[in-house]
Amino acid sequence: MDITITLTDGVPIYRQIVNQVKYLVASGLLQPGEELPPIRTLALQLKVTPNTIVKAYDELESSGVVHMRRGSGTFVSEGRPKLALLERRRIIEQRIDALLAEAHQLNFSADDILRMVRERKAAMDPGTTAEPADVEK
Missing domain, CATH: 1.10.10.10 (Winged helix-like DNA-binding domain superfamily/Winged helix DNA-binding domain)
Incomplete structure (x- = not known):
């Protein structure tokens, strides 16, 4: 351990x-x-x-x-x-909170972040394509 x-x-x-x-x-x-x-x-x-x-x-x-x-x-x-689900959710929620706080500081909207997450997810999944996230301000 x-x-x-x-x-x-x-x-x-x-x-x-x-x-x-x-x-x-x-x-x-x-x-x-x-x-x-x-x-x-x-x-x-x-x-x-x-x-x-x-x-x-x-x-x-x-x-x-x-x-x-x-x-x-x-x-x-x-x-x-049951514990695993609750604990896994808590861990991810903490990371999402940190991401959203940083995104706010960098002037990204929630929609920008969602587009980037989808793009990154598609890049990780073989055989899936996604449109590049256009987040330039």
Whole structure:
């Protein structure tokens, strides 16, 4: 499990862990039933206190992402499909928000952006053609 902590972004460390585990589950990189690293192991790996990992795992368990088996470890819950859809949607919505904010700063309209997205999508799909997006202002 690859988790990266950023000390400069203002997001609490436990929250970064929660968000990244949710992403790993939503993307299918962590499968239902798969075991997460033990608390002490992950704490050493991330160079944080075990209490930080406990807080993250507790939040993940209360939201249904993982379940803990006392003495056995922490495992990805079987209810992944619903979580995956919600989490995938949240991730994409965040990226859309950032794109729209940047597009606004660069004086692109929503229609311009939609045309460019369709063009890029067509370029990625073999056998599909699309008209070039005319977005010059």
